[in-house]
Amino acid sequence: MKKATKKDILEIHKLFIDRYSDAVTELKYKNAYELVVAVALSAQCTDKRVNILTPKLFEMYPNPKELAVADLDDIKALINSCSFFNNKAKNIIAMAQRVVEVYNGEIPMNEKELITLGGVGQKTANVVMIEYTGANLMAVDTHVFRVSHRLGLSDDKTATKTEATLVRKFKNNLHALHQGMVLFGRYICTAKNPKCDECFLTEFCKTKETFKV
The missing domain is CATH 1.10.1670.10 (Helix-hairpin-Helix base-excision DNA repair enzymes (C-terminal))
Structure with missing residues (x-):
């Protein structure tokens, strides 16, 4: 070529x-926490599908502290129409737990720190930074x-x-x-x-x- x-x-x-x-992204979110979760869920899943799932998820778990202590099966039930929902449910709980334990409940806006969170690889970290901070x-x-x-x-x-x-x-x-x-x-x-x-x-x-x- x-x-x-x-x-x-x-x-x-x-x-x-x-x-x-x-x-801007077509994912719907109100804050950095919601953005990280939405981007993590959007891997190999459409933004449209994620936007259908997240309102109920964020209503029940409005912050990392709540999600960190969530029951895995409850999260799976909320996102089960999303691709790879079993792994994604585990990952977003692990993400929330680390945010609470290491970052006092605040999403770190640094790509190297973001990729230490459950389910957040380089692509997800970069998307979050691009959308939330306009990073180059x-x-x-x-x-x-x-x-x-x-x-x-x-x-x-x-x-x-x-x-x-x-x-x-x-x-x-x-x-x-x-x-x-x-x-x-x-x-x-x-x-x-x-x-x-x-x-x-x-x-x-x-x-x-x-x-x-």
Whole structure:
């Protein structure tokens, strides 16, 4: 597959920022605690599904202190329509317990500390930091991975390597780029039947022949 040129990268950067500079996550949350839980639940699960589950969860467990002492089966019952709900239930309880024990009930807004929490890997930590603090970080989910490959920005085989490549190539406004690439991949450059007629990046697409644009 052809790679994007330096000129392409600059133009793609500008087009994403122009279009998505004000973009935010579609996950619904009121504070850092709710955001961490929502992002953790959203792994391999749609934001729409997470937004259906979390109101009841947050009503019953409004803070880390309450969630830390929750019954595992009760949490499983609340999130059982979410993918991998058994592991996610264990993880968010473990997350809350560490937040209470180590951070006095306050979510740490530092990526290195965030990844010490149950169920919070690098991607989740970066998403939380991007959304909550506007940090100049990149997070690679399935949408960002797909878009970056279709645009010739990366040919890396893993999300972690793709993240490093995008950070190196784009350098700044990464928070807006991340949000933009997520929304672009979710609604336009979809995995199946991408809406190429609605795409504003067609001239940079390296796979458009596949979709008969």
